[in-house]
Amino acid sequence: MSSAAPPNHAAPIDARPVVDRGAVVAELQRLLRADQVVTDAAALAEYAHDDAEWAPFELPLAVVLAEHEGDVAAVVRLAAASGARVVPRGGGTGLSGGANAVADGIVLSLERMTRIVEIDAAERFAVAEAGVINDTLRQAVAEQGLWYPPDPASYRISTIGGNAATNAGGICCVKYGVTRDYVLGLRVVLADGEIVDLGRRTAKGVTGFDLTALMVGSEGTLGIITQVTVKLLPLAGREERAVVGAFGSLIAAGEAVSAISASGIVPSALEILDRTCIEAVDAWQSLGLPHGVDTLLLAKVDEVAALGERHAASVADLMTGAGALSVEQAADADEVDRLFVARRLAYPALERLGPVLTEDICVPRGAVPEMLARIQSAAAEFDVVIANIAHAGDGNLHPLIIAPEGDDAAKARAKLAFDRIVDECRALGGTVTGEHGVGLLKLPGARAELGDRVIAMHAAIKQALDPKGTLNPGKAF
Template identity: 75%
Template sequence: MSTIVEADVVTAVSAIVRRDQVLTDAASLAAYSHDDAEWAAYDRPLAVVLAESTHDVAAVVAWCATNGVAVVPRGSGTGLSGGANAVADSIVLSLERMTAVLEIDADERYVVAQAGVINDRLRASVAEKGLWYPPDPASSAISTIGGNAATNAGGICCVKYGVTRDYVLGMTVVLADGAVVQLGRRTAKGVAGYDLTALMVGSEGTLGIITELTLKLLPLAGREERAVVGYFPSLHAAGVAVAAIAHAGIIPAALELIDRTCLRAVDDWQQWSLPRDVDTLLLAKIDDAGASGDALADRVAEAMTTAGGVNVERASEQAEVDRLFLARRLAYPALERLGPVLTEDVCVPRGAVPEMLARIQAIAEANEVVIANIAHAGDGNLHPLIIAPEGDDAAKARAKVAFDAIIAECLALGGTVTGEHGVGLLKLPGLADELGERVIELHRSIKLALDPLNTLNPGKAFPAAEPAAG
């Protein structure tokens, strides 16, 4: 792509959308050159286009296909795997201005919205009609539903309510040549053809660019939330409680783990007087109605106590519960204040959570790196956060060793290298180890079928073929 002249690209694209939708200043190019995975590689894009409609997206993608220019789609850039990082000579296509909630159907329980709608805003919009959109990534205040779908985002309530994929009924997609198609359905069920909707969800913009989504909703009513909080003397003890809750057949609405490092980082930032003398916090939510919900909460508390939890209690103060869950959501940005964070996203069988947490701790010690831990523990989805001080190259090198070691241990325990953040760039080597060459080849053949010119977010989501020799 060395023949591309930047000025020509900007001129051409500015003729497709309005000139003020095209950003070319150095600050914007830098800001849009990567997502929140700063450890992953990125390059400076040729331009940033702020799409305002499916038509804009289609026109830009069509031009890029004709001219062999790579397109890197982007929501609000909160990804943690580098999936939205710019590649060389690319156009970053941001959908952040596509913020219309187009239709809410309370009877059929779906919402149609543009891809740039922020998750929390979507949830608030449907709540006004008595409806609930469950997927709640920790980034819900800042991430878009389009990005959520492109990465198949998880969240805090997945343990009971599933992930983004489980709520995507249909979508409008711009294909690699700029064609606009509708996939999926609005009906409760449907098996008309291949499940291309599910194929697009989690494909990280490599097969098409999602511009609108039809999302399934649940009734808001009927749930009664209770929280159970327990403090544990070690990561491992908290892990034992997680395994015990799974073994008891209990499905809480959330079961989150926050370690001391994260609690302190949030408290240092927010000054909330969070507990500082504990090692690990487990935070469960039970939302079954009535006596059965109360009974489940009691059983969760019992499992925590048996595993060595202290001060296990049904949190009675809603304000306290809200603050603890908010602390969970703020853990990641709080840690980022301490330096660049290398984020893991491994998911292991629930029963393997204590062992995996112990191995993570051992890896931290062996490599002399700080590893903080937050986890959607009830799913077995752990987020060890490896912190290296800014500018300390030796620490950064040790962090990378720890990162790879955690992936290896996760695979050894029957886990997956990415529970919810996606492959992006950071997990490309891990993915190859997990899936094997033949399954990676399937990815390549599907990519080639849908994007023969390889202009849609090239190099992301799965390892490209080794260049042929000679």
């Protein structure tokens, strides 16, 4: 699949110089070792796109495997001088096309930048290069009694730099927040190749504009993140308990979500899996999940001792009151993990059924039941299969639209359903992306949500930091 990305807002397409592609590749090979510059066709195809099945992409001029920030700066300087573009890439796990290659583009992978530079247990922060895997950092800080909470479903394969670039969320973000809430500082390569340090290491600090927060979630359009400083929490003091309710309908599970949210209890996780997800995961992994139920609602609470027991019991009662067919509780760590492993495996299990068009909408918590009903209506209207997984506790829903391989008519209907769901989300006061980023897939929805004046503000910031349109053009807004 190949299609030019939308033109960059900061540099009109007709104003760009003609790129001497051969000269750019030759200069990359001069600047870097041979094994860092990849040009063979198979590798270019592999690195040309992220995990967003239907987002457009081009084959890059080359893939650069950076090993330190000097490599990143050298590539950006070359691109700025030659008119080439640079698309930064972490683990390639994105679901919106944010890491997809563009015309005259160099894909700059930071996957080899894997040093954990520092862990300061006393001050509770860690410094990691952009290519460090989320779970690797989590395990390293856990050895010192600390915890890094953001846990996207891809935590075993996604990178800290990519998490920061997209402001990734995760299962526990309903209580503990998203990546931006933990980023204290960044080292960033700007569009002219200069390296800057943003943010702080202290618990507080308000010097200047919050450029760190601006960079988090900017999807590589304003600078390339090479190093991240994150704050950490104590690992002790959490006792996880799981509560799983089986429901006869998706809407009933949504009503339980609203009831739990209204109760004042803040679960550390509150996730929905519908029948399609349950059956796909069990067919793949044989986990012994309950069959014959329409929806599972998975909750965790992590308060200690008697308070945790009371909260778990209250959540179970609220599920029962909302019509749960059965409710199961677990406090043993292995059993808690077993009950939640299906949620982690849902997306790859569904990919086995065919290409998946992934939604990432977020609505007010009280609107979750209505939004789930509207998703079901869209599935019926456009005759498509939509599986539902959701971080339901914060209203972040992931309807996954599945089209059989090679069925162009089903694919067209899936796109119509995708657009309808985005419109319905906005109508309910929601936002078109909760954690995956705008990338390419959500550009129309983002423009409708933001409006012309706010888009112009985005363009002005882009123009100020990247006047030549070198960095990840056409993405994010």
